[in-house]
Amino acid sequence: MVKKTVKQVDHAERLAKEQKTISVSQFFERNRHLLGFDNPIKALSTTIKELVDNSLDACQEIQVLPEILVQIKKCKDENRFVVIVEDNGPGIVKAQIPKVFAKLLYGSKFAKMQQSRGQQGIGVSASVLYGQLTTGKSSKITSRTGEKKPAHFYELHIDINHNEPEVIQEKEVEWLNKVHGTRVEIELEGKYQRGRLSVDEYIKQSAIANPHASITYIPPDGKSIKYKRGTEVLPKEPGEIKPHPYGIELGVLIRMMKVTASKTIQHFFTHEFSRVSSNVAKEICDKAGIPVTAKPHSFGHAEADKLFQAIKKTKIMAPSTNCLSPITEEILTKGLKKEINAEFYTATTRPPTVYRGMPFQVEIAFAYGGDLPGDELAKVMRFANRVPLQYMQSGCSITKGVLQTAWKNYGVSQSKGALPSAPLIIAVHIASVWVPFTSESKEAIAHYPEILKEVKLALQECGRKLGIYLRRKKRAADEEKKKSYIVKYIPHVSGALQELLALSDKDEQQIQVILKAQLEKERS
Amino acid sequence: MSPKKTVEVVRKKKADASSKKTLTAINDSATDIFKKIMKKKSPEMTFPIRALNNVKYDPKKGFFELIGKIKTRALNVNTVKAFAQTLRMMGFSKELLEANDIATKREAYYVSKNWGDARFKEQPESDTVMDDVEAMFRINREQLGFIPEEKGGAVAGQLVVVDKDPTTGRDLKIDCTKFGSGAYSVPTSVEHLKFETKAKFILAIETAGMFERLNKHGYWKSANCILISMGGVPTRACRRFIRRLSDDKNLPVYAFCDGDMYAFFNIYRTLKVGSGNAAHLNEFFCVPRARFIGITPQDIVDYKLPTHPLKDVDIKRAKDALKNDPFVQQHKEWQKAIQQQVKSGQRAEQQALAKWGLNYVLDKYLPQKLKNNKTWLP
Numbered sequence: 001m002v003k004k005t006v007k008q009v010d011h012a013e014r015l016a017k018e019q020k021t022i023s024v025s026q027f028f029e030r031n032r033h034l035l036g037f038d039n040p041i042k043a044l045s046t047t048i049k050e051l052v053d054n055s056l057d058a059c060q061e062i063q064v065l066p067e068i069l070v071q072i073k074k075c076k077d078e079n080r081f082v083v084i085v086e087d088n089g090p091g092i093v094k095a096q097i098p099k100v101f102a103k104l105l106y107g108s109k110f111a112k113m114q115q116s117r118g119q120q121g122i123g124v125s126a127s128v129l130y131g132q133l134t135t136g137k138s139s140k141i142t143s144r145t146g147e148k149k150p151a152h153f154y155e156l157h158i159d160i161n162h163n164e165p166e167v168i169q170e171k172e173v174e175w176l177n178k179v180h181g182t183r184v185e186i187e188l189e190g191k192y193q194r195g196r197l198s199v200d201e202y203i204k205q206s207a208i209a210n211p212h213a214s215i216t217y218i219p220p221d222g223k224s225i226k227y228k229r230g231t232e233v234l235p236k237e238p239g240e241i242k243p244h245p246y247g248i249e250l251g252v253l254i255r256m257m258k259v260t261a262s263k264t265i266q267h268f269f270t271h272e273f274s275r276v277s278s279n280v281a282k283e284i285c286d287k288a289g290i291p292v293t294a295k296p297h298s299f300g301h302a303e304a305d306k307l308f309q310a311i312k313k314t315k316i317m318a319p320s321t322n323c324l325s326p327i328t329e330e331i332l333t334k335g336l337k338k339e340i341n342a343e344f345y346t347a348t349t350r351p352p353t354v355y356r357g358m359p360f361q362v363e364i365a366f367a368y369g370g371d372l373p374g375d376e377l378a379k380v381m382r383f384a385n386r387v388p389l390q391y392m393q394s395g396c397s398i399t400k401g402v403l404q405t406a407w408k409n410y411g412v413s414q415s416k417g418a419l420p421s422a423p424l425i426i427a428v429h430i431a432s433v434w435v436p437f438t439s440e441s442k443e444a445i446a447h448y449p450e451i452l453k454e455v456k457l458a459l460q461e462c463g464r465k466l467g468i469y470l471r472r473k474k475r476a477a478d479e480e481k482k483k484s485y486i487v488k489y490i491p492h493v494s495g496a497l498q499e500l501l502a503l504s505d506k507d508e509q510q511i512q513v514i515l516k517a518q519l520e521k522e523r524s
Numbered sequence: 525m526s527p528k529k530t531v532e533v534v535r536k537k538k539a540d541a542s543s544k545k546t547l548t549a550i551n552d553s554a555t556d557i558f559k560k561i562m563k564k565k566s567p568e569m570t571f572p573i574r575a576l577n578n579v580k581y582d583p584k585k586g587f588f589e590l591i592g593k594i595k596t597r598a599l600n601v602n603t604v605k606a607f608a609q610t611l612r613m614m615g616f617s618k619e620l621l622e623a624n625d626i627a628t629k630r631e632a633y634y635v636s637k638n639w640g641d642a643r644f645k646e647q648p649e650s651d652t653v654m655d656d657v658e659a660m661f662r663i664n665r666e667q668l669g670f671i672p673e674e675k676g677g678a679v680a681g682q683l684v685v686v687d688k689d690p691t692t693g694r695d696l697k698i699d700c701t702k703f704g705s706g707a708y709s710v711p712t713s714v715e716h717l718k719f720e721t722k723a724k725f726i727l728a729i730e731t732a733g734m735f736e737r738l739n740k741h742g743y744w745k746s747a748n749c750i751l752i753s754m755g756g757v758p759t760r761a762c763r764r765f766i767r768r769l770s771d772d773k774n775l776p777v778y779a780f781c782d783g784d785m786y787a788f789f790n791i792y793r794t795l796k797v798g799s800g801n802a803a804h805l806n807e808f809f810c811v812p813r814a815r816f817i818g819i820t821p822q823d824i825v826d827y828k829l830p831t832h833p834l835k836d837v838d839i840k841r842a843k844d845a846l847k848n849d850p851f852v853q854q855h856k857e858w859q860k861a862i863q864q865q866v867k868s869g870q871r872a873e874q875q876a877l878a879k880w881g882l883n884y885v886l887d888k889y890l891p892q893k894l895k896n897n898k899t900w901l902p
Contacts, residue, residue, distance in 0.1 A: 482601040482602070485601060485604055485605060486601060486604060488605075488641040488642075489604040489605045489607070489608040489641060489642060490604065490608075492608035492609075492611070492612060492639065492640070492641065492642040493599070493604065493607055493608045493611055495612075496608065496611035496612045496614070496615045497554055497557065497558050497561075497611060499615045499618075499619075500550065500551070500554040500611065500614060500615050500618060501551070501554050501555060501558055503558070507558075510562070511558070511561050511562075514561055514562070514564055515561060515599070518564065518566070519599075519600065519601050519604065522600055522601060
């Protein structure tokens with residue numbers, strides 16, 4: 001018995017020696033698929049996506065019209081590419097450059113309740129890490145913050161064991177044509193291909209959802225494509241809001257109570273959350289059976305759970321929604337018009353609403369006909385906070401909304417359970433302070449009933465407008481057909497009558513004149 | 525000249541009175557349209573609707589009768605094509621009648637190819653317009669100079685048909701017992717025929733195969749009857765031939781068909797009461813005294829016949845008959861029979877009787893069925 005116990009202790013101690021914190025970088029090394037680096041094709045597109053998202057967000061912050069260069073260069077090894085993304089954003093101060101690019105989970109946007117493209121501060125450093133893992137090469141960053149400041153050049157590596165940046169080279173460089181901005185160069189293993197899931201498509205869709213941006217794209221074949229700016233109007237700067245009690249999870253509530261500066265629970269609720277007045281805070285406390293003056297720091301799990309349950313039972317006003325920045329109907333239509341040559345465009349922006357305490361807003365634009373292929377299924381472009389979503393189309397609530405819409409009502413054919421069949425592009429944008437993705441690689445939007453409902457309502461609005469257009473078009477075509485009918489068949493009516501009744505040519509002509517006049521009149 | 529020409533000369537003598545009447549009707553109708561146009565009024569054509577929903581069935585009268593629903597085709601943008609085609613078809617009919625010529629439905633379709641934009645793309649389109657004209661004047665298409673493609677039925681048995689020699693105009697007696705393994709073929713026009721017979725009944729048979737069997741074994745001799753092969757849905761001429769023969773000689777008519785929905789409603793029902801499509805002519809082209817002796821749904825059970833499963837179209841046809849066919853609505857026996865067949869989900873062909881021996885049909889089945897009128901359907 002005694003011996004056994006000793007042995008067990010030995011095991012535990014030995015195990016204890018092996019147990020250690022793993023760095024987030026190590027975790028990523030093993031689980032790269034979680035962030036969208038599952039295969040070489042996706043790795044290339046994810047890298048570009050992260051860099052472009054960052055550039056657009058950066059420009060947004062200083063309210064400058066984005067001027068972005070995206071280049072993919074082939075390396076000698078055909079599985080390797082160098083990705084270059086350059087912007088005219090604010091640039092990054094020297095001291096921050098290594099951390100921003102070579103430390104995972106470093107950023108300003110994490111857990112911030114504000115509509116932005118990136119959220120976790122993981123994407124760009126994950127790309128750097130991926131490049132390093134697959135090619136062993138370091139990433140090259142150039143950044144400049146202003147006219148009077150020099151540009152800094154860094155070559156960076158990530159110390160995987162400690163999730164810390166490792167500076168390979170650092171120097172001041174001249175950057176003549178750029179007053180402020182950032183240029184990132186990452187070499188990585190990837191695969192370039194065309195089609196629905198390609199980088200080409202991603203850039204094109206980005207240009208549609210961000211018509212205020214000017215994007216120069218140079219794919220591996222070197223043939224530069226310029227996506228011109230469609231509007232000079234910058235998107236409204238999204239506001240930041242405090243979390244709404246309905247959107248909070250128990251663990252988050254506990255953490256917030258630990259770190260708050262508030263001395264009383266009532267103060268905590270009124271200051272850390274939106275839409276909680278002192279009265280509402282008191283109501284929550286009363287329902288939880290906790291005095292309003294209690295100190296939030298002292299609470300354990302039991303109290304927190306009581307409060308959590310009390311929140312659910314308390315009626316709290318929905319969060320304010322003016323923090324959202326929709327693309328707007330006008331600008332989204334402009335975006336589609338400049339990239340898609342169609343014959344009919346329509347758009348609708350739904351009023352903002354709320355899911356689980358999170359404000360969100362849905363907007364949809366259609367492009368119909370023109371150069372679009374008529375015998376294929378409609379194409380759905382999905383956007384979350386202006387970022388195109390390319391993968392996992394079938395798992396996305398946007399797609400679900402499209403499938404559940406009765407397209408036949410709008411003169412568009414649709415097989416059961418399939419996308420509508422028409423020369424149609426359906427662009428759906430969801431703006432939210434927190435977009436509920438189904439996974440960290442941010443590819444599909446989760447099926448919240450509130451979101452699905454808004455998507456469907458927006459589709460119906462655009463659908464009705466499309467239906468009106470299609471009916472009008474059909475009517476015009478019918479008119480045209482009728483007109484040709486008159487010309488074609490009236491001579492046969494008169495001719496047959498002439499034969500039947502042995503009429504004179506004059507009578508025959510007379511019949512034609514009368515009938516033409518009558519039928520023309522009838523048409524209008 | 526060619527023999528065909530001679531035939532027409534004979535036809536001319538006979539057809540004159542009727543042709544004149546038709547020509548006048550065509551002329552009146554065209555004049556009316558012409559006058560309306562000149563007065564700047566919208567010209568119209570009216571037709572009885574040719575469908576089952578425009579017929580009623582009175583068992584006492586015995587045929588589908590129009591109930592007077594009328595379709596008006598006013599000349600407007602939507603109807604101008606059909607209007608032009610109908611006038612063209614009337615013109616063609618006039619041409620035929622004046623020249624004492626005839627055209628088959630197929631020929632009429634090809635003639636339309638000279639009409640430029642008003643030509644027909646497919647023959648069904650031209651057939652429909654022809655039927656429209658026919659219905660508009662409430663006459664038979666033969667009176668318009670149009671004849672059907674198909675021949676109507678084969679006849680064998682105890683019958684002498686008195687026809688006229690086309691060249692001499694003299695009576696010509698055709699003995700239908702003297703065709704051996706062949707048969708007398710019903711002409712397209714049967715109005716002038718006379719009959720001599722001592723037969724006891726007429727047996728109208730759906731398939732040529734069954735007719736052959738009965739003919740080969742001289743069933744008409746042993747049963748003292750006249751065999752007529754309908755070859756599917758009986759043509760107007762075949763129906764008229766049976767009708768005239770049975771009326772003249774007061775002979776009962778028994779229909780012997782497959783046991784399926786097509787036989788019941790496309791073949792037998794059309795033979796007995798006419799069709800919805802030619803409702804304006806049913807009075808003459810029907811055989812109200814016909815009775816259905818088999819194959820009934822009960823026969824399938826009684827004779828343990830090999831079957832095939834009903835197809836979806838059969839079931840649809842059955843439901844349609846129960847819901848929309850005035851004939852079925854008048855006859856409870858038919859409703860029961862349809863329901864029995866749908867319930868069993870099986871159909872049987874008349875040749876399925878061969879399971880019990882090739883000649884079982886003439887030795888056992890027909891004698892038994894003819895004796896027992898309780899096994900028939902009305």
